[in-house]
Amino acid sequence: MPKWAEVILVPLISLLLAAILSALVILAIGEDPVAAVKMMVEGALGSTYAWGYTLYYATNFMFTGLAVAVAFHARMFNIGGEGQAMIGGLGVALACLYVPWPHWSLGLLGAILAGGLFGAGWALIPAWLQAKRGSHVVITTIMFNFIAASALNYILVNLLKPKGSQDPASARFPEAVHLPTLHELLAPLGINFSKAAPANVSLLVAVAACVLVWALIWRTRLGYEIRAYGQSEPGARYAGISGVRIILISMVISGALAGCMAINNVMGEAERLVLNATEGAGFIGIAVALMGRSHPFGVFLAAILFGFLYQGGAELALWTKIPREMITVIQALVILFTGALDNMVRAPLERIFLAARRGRG
Amino acid sequence: MTGATLSERRETAAPAIELKGISKAFGPVQANRDISIRVMPGTIHGIIGENGAGKSTLMSILYGFYKADRGEIFIKGRKTEIPDSQAAISAGIGMVFQHFKLVENFTVLENIILGAEDGALLNRSMAKARTELVQLEREYGLNVDPDAVIEEIGVGKQQRVEILKALYRRAEILILDEPTGVLTPAEADQLFRVLGRLRAEGKTIILITHKLREIMEITDTVSVMRRGEMTATVKTAETSPEQLAELMVGRKVLLRVDKAPAKPGAxxxxxxxxxxxxxxxxxxxxxxxxxxxxxxxxxxxxxxxxxxxxxxxxxxxxxxxxxxxxxxxxxxxxxxxxxxxxxxxxxxxxxxxxxxxxxxxxxxxxxxxxxxxxxxxxxxxxxxxxxxxxxxxxxxxxxxxxxxxxxxxxxxxxxxxxxxxxxxxxxxxxxxxxxxxxxxxxxxxxxxxxxxxxxxxxxxxxxxxxxxxxxxxxxxxxxxxxxxxxxxxxxxxxxxxxxxxxxxxxxxxxxxxxxxx
The missing domain is CATH 3.40.50.300 (P-loop containing nucleotide triphosphate hydrolases)
Incomplete structure (x- = not known):
């Protein structure tokens, strides 16, 4: 099978199948799938406002998708992106609240550092348990999601909540660390982007992260060791690559990426730390990495697709009688077809290409 | 089955297995190309070839793991379709894999009936299997304690269990894939004695190996494969290791390592x-x-x-x-x-x-x-x-x-x-x-x-x-x-x-x- 078919055709057909099945489900609950698709496209891509939301979600998913992808190259299944992003949010909030940043750009750097460190720290514990004690990282990272949620709950209510406030959220961040939105960024270029949309400069950081992760995995010696360990543990032992080191480092990088998501949702959008700020983006990251085949470029595209689904689905729930749960169904179908049932599309396609080649030969 | 004299069977009987024009491709790789072979009953037929020559593919087709793109299989003269290993077993083909397929913590007897239990309760089929097993062991000189646990017996014995498994399923044709890879020379000799006994009892054996010595030692006929093709089938008595090696590789090969005496230092x-x-x-x-x-x-x-x-x-x-x-x-x-x-x-x-x-x-x-x-x-x-x-x-x-x-x-x-x-x-x-x-x-x-x-x-x-x-x-x-x-x-x-x-x-x-x- 030629590379273009592998990279483009397979996911495209999978998506199409997921769409058809989604349409059937929508039909089954007595709604019009064509109208639903129109509404989703309109709501997610039809205006700069819509794009602003789609890209905002996509930014979250890029960070968490990259987080899962990096760990996955070392064959670590980091399910804890959600918790790492929450704790990363705490780091970002502390950095924004307690450091008097003179300019947003420095504040952003500080927030990246703080969010990354907090997320990395949160991933380090399960990583250490895996590397030294053999406790499976899937189990421990899931548990750490719950611990993170509970810990954050306690911290927000008892420590960070301003006196007298009824809302379990931190104080608003100072104006100095307000991140420029796409509206503010694009205005000097003469582009009138929606003022109300939350997409902000973090999108550029996420894209930069994609490039950096690509370089890390495919160009550095560390990336070489991570991939080697992920593909063959006995091989790594033979080559003198320490498994403990690779587990720790890959999980720390993974946690840092998840933690960095907070510059988008906490610093860029909410501008304060609220309860459940991550809204499940950590879990969506798993699907994004799966669909993107753990390649940063694939993660980039998959993140935008899931951003589209998220925003389009929200519009759907808002304007039609289609329940909000329908988005979950559609997402699940997309994950099912692009991830789990990948071979269902791949195998017949391979046969078709083979037959075609033989016909020519 | 041992009634007719062997020579008579060899003369008159149809080939135990005949493959006609078998071809199989994996993607662009032609693993088997137009392979025809006749294996006579009551003989040991060796198949030799380098890695990737297509031996395993051919045997997998015969055992129903792969389906040939083209070609026909005849068992005892009758055209037979072998879509899966179940069909191969009922056609009387048994396979002994290079890596044994035994449950380590089961006994010999349990392993032998595994997959051939009849009825939901084990005790009846166990009892039946036990008598049959004792008979098989006596018939072919394959003594193994039926109640020994697999992980506690040696590799040579484990291999016998694999052979018994095939015989218990009424195999007339036994395929052995690189059977001596894990054996000591003495164990290999014992295996060859067992194979000789099986041949004497009229079973047909296909021996896949890359070791020229084994081919020369035990087979009656040998087929050589190279790059997916059957390059020759010869009587073992009429060939030599050098000739076989040449047929396998396609050029003259030095079977001995040419080296000067060592000059050891510190x-x-x-x-x-x-x-x-x-x-x-x-x-x-x-x-x-x-x-x-x-x-x-x-x-x-x-x-x-x-x-x-x-x-x-x-x-x-x-x-x-x-x-x-x-x-x-x-x-x-x-x-x-x-x-x-x-x-x-x-x-x-x-x-x-x-x-x-x-x-x-x-x-x-x-x-x-x-x-x-x-x-x-x-x-x-x-x-x-x-x-x-x-x-x-x-x-x-x-x-x-x-x-x-x-x-x-x-x-x-x-x-x-x-x-x-x-x-x-x-x-x-x-x-x-x-x-x-x-x-x-x-x-x-x-x-x-x-x-x-x-x-x-x-x-x-x-x-x-x-x-x-x-x-x-x-x-x-x-x-x-x-x-x-x-x-x-x-x-x-x-x-x-x-x-x-x-x-x-x-x-x-x-x-x-x-x-x-």
């Missing part, structure tokens, strides 16, 4: 009282002392699983041991650290190239740096120097005749021999003071074996010390300058290749003490 590696305990807490190496001198090849013979692998892994830094290791007089930490070992001038061709020596998903050029990826020539700062690496790979591929010479091809897409050449090229070109080699030619075609042996001898002649571990006695005998035999984690004795033979080594490999040998 000791390079010294091992004193090395002990290795594995993950399960079992002591695998029980106090080994040995030394390897510059310019000599020390061969470690032994049946697989007697501690040779662990010895090699400790020396290569893949595993920790206890004891004193000295490299050129300098004491080494016996802990697991492959990088430190490489820094001491030790190169290592590991036993399992697919799991250890190579990363199968990596490009060839990525594999050429494997283990040496921190070296100055392959790095630039924190990055890999990919261009230098690719140039080096292209040069190595040329020098070691790796085919196809494409640095971008993934390791898994090379044949076994070419994969091994990549590993050998990488390790030998480090100019090591000590080369550790484990099973250098396992799954490697004859042409590549010759080449790899030459390279190892050349390295020795350049003054390196070589420690060779191999389960192939032929290889040990022809390549080594000195031979140590391992059994149960100990060295049973040392011999010089000119002053010993397979029988003596075989006894040592089976744990007979020096005196008895």
């Amino acid at each position: 000791p390079v590696l010294e091992v004193e009282n090395l002990r290795v305990v594995d993950e399960a807490g079992v002591e695998r190496v029980k106090g080994i002392s040995l030394n390897v001198r510059a310019g000599e090849i020390l061969g470690i013979a032994g049946v697989a699983g007697n501690g040779q692998s662990e010895l090699l892994e400790v020396l290569g830094g893949m595993r920790s041991g206890r004891g004193v290791l000295r490299m050129r007089g300098q004491v080494m930490d016996p802990g697991a650290d492959g990088k430190a070992r490489r820094a001491m001038g030790i190169a290592h061709v590991p036993e399992d190239r697919q799991r250890e020596g190579l990363i199968m998903g990596f490009h060839a050029w990525e594999n050429v740096a494997f283990g040496y990826h921190d070296d100055a020539r392959y790095r630039s700062g924190m990055f890999m120097n990919n261009r230098a690496l690719r140039e080096d790979t292209a040069a190595k591929m040329e020098r070691f005749d790796v085919r196809p010479p494409d640095p971008w091809l993934a390791a898994k897409n090379f044949s076994g021999g070419n994969q091994q050449k990549i590993v050998v090229a990488r390790e030998i070109e480090q100019n090591p003071a000590l080369l550790l080699v484990g099973q250098p030619t396992r799954g490697v075609d004859i042409g590549a074996i010759e080449f790899i042996h030459k390279q190892i001898v050349a390295l020795r002649d350049a003054g390196a010390a070589v420690l060779l571990v191999s389960v192939e006695l032929d290889e040990i005998l022809s390549l080594s300058d000195r031979i140590a035999v391992m059994f149960d984690g100990r060295i049973m004795g040392e011999r010089l290749p000119g002053q010993t033979d397979e029988t003596e080594l075989g006894l040592l490999m089976a744990g007979m003490s020096e005196a008895a040998a």
Whole structure:
């Protein structure tokens, strides 16, 4: 099978199948799938406002998708992106609240550092348990999601909540660390982007992260060791690559990426730390990495697709009688077809290409 | 079934198996091309060929694992479709795989009825199986205790259980895939006696092997495969190993290693009282002392699983041991650290190239740096120097005749021999003071074996010390300058290749003490 078919055709057909099945489900609950698709496209891509939301979600998913992808190259299944992003949010909030940043750009750097460190720290514990004690990282990272949620709950209510406030959220961040939105960024270029949309400069950081992760995995010696360990543990032992080191480092990088998501949702959008700020983006990251085949470029595209689904689905729930749960169904179908049932599309396609080649030969 | 006399059956009967024009392709690879073969009943028919010649594919088609693209199968003269292994079994075909398919903690009897139980309750079929089993054992001289647990009996016996499993399912045709790979020479002889008995009772046997000696010893007819085609079928009595080797490779092959006498120098590696305990807490190496001198090849013979692998892994830094290791007089930490070992001038061709020596998903050029990826020539700062690496790979591929010479091809897409050449090229070109080699030619075609042996001898002649571990006695005998035999984690004795033979080594490999040998 030629590379273009592998990279483009397979996911495209999978998506199409997921769409058809989604349409059937929508039909089954007595709604019009064509109208639903129109509404989703309109709501997610039809205006700069819509794009602003789609890209905002996509930014979250890029960070968490990259987080899962990096760990996955070392064959670590980091399910804890959600918790790492929450704790990363705490780091970002502390950095924004307690450091008097003179300019947003420095504040952003500080927030990246703080969010990354907090997320990395949160991933380090399960990583250490895996590397030294053999406790499976899937189990421990899931548990750490719950611990993170509970810990954050306690911290927000008892420590960070301003006196007298009824809302379990931190104080608003100072104006100095307000991140420029796409509206503010694009205005000097003469582009009138929606003022109300939350997409902000973090999108550029996420894209930069994609490039950096690509370089890390495919160009550095560390990336070489991570991939080697992920593909063959006995091989790594033979080559003198320490498994403990690779587990720790890959999980720390993974946690840092998840933690960095907070510059988008906490610093860029909410501008304060609220309860459940991550809204499940950590879990969506798993699907994004799966669909993107753990390649940063694939993660980039998959993140935008899931951003589209998220925003389009929200519009759907808002304007039609289609329940909000329908988005979950559609997402699940997309994950099912692009991830789990990948071979269902791949195998017949391979046969078709083979037959075609033989016909020519 | 033993009524008619054998000669009569051979004359009159239709072939037990006849394949007509079998073809099978995997993607662009033509694994079998228009293969026709007739196997007469009551004979042992050998199929020989290099790795990747298509032997296993052909047998998998016969056993219903693959479906042929074209061609027909006739069993006892009747055209038969074999869509799955169940159909193969009912057609009277039994298969003994190279890697046994036995449940380790079940008894012999339980393993034999597994998949052939009738009824929901076991006791009836167990009782029935027991009587039948006793009868089969008596008939074919295959004695195994039906109540012994598989993991507690030896490999040779486990193989008998596989044969009994097939016979219990009324197999008339037995296919054995590389059956002697895990056996001592004595066990192999016993197997051949069993096969002879089966033949005498009228069973048909197909023996797949790459060992010329076995073909010559036991088969009646032999078919040679090369690159997916059947190049010849000859009567064993009318051929010679040299001719078969030529048919397999397509050119004349040197079956003996051509080497000058060794000129050993100072000791390079010294091992004193090395002990290795594995993950399960079992002591695998029980106090080994040995030394390897510059310019000599020390061969470690032994049946697989007697501690040779662990010895090699400790020396290569893949595993920790206890004891004193000295490299050129300098004491080494016996802990697991492959990088430190490489820094001491030790190169290592590991036993399992697919799991250890190579990363199968990596490009060839990525594999050429494997283990040496921190070296100055392959790095630039924190990055890999990919261009230098690719140039080096292209040069190595040329020098070691790796085919196809494409640095971008993934390791898994090379044949076994070419994969091994990549590993050998990488390790030998480090100019090591000590080369550790484990099973250098396992799954490697004859042409590549010759080449790899030459390279190892050349390295020795350049003054390196070589420690060779191999389960192939032929290889040990022809390549080594000195031979140590391992059994149960100990060295049973040392011999010089000119002053010993397979029988003596075989006894040592089976744990007979020096005196008895």
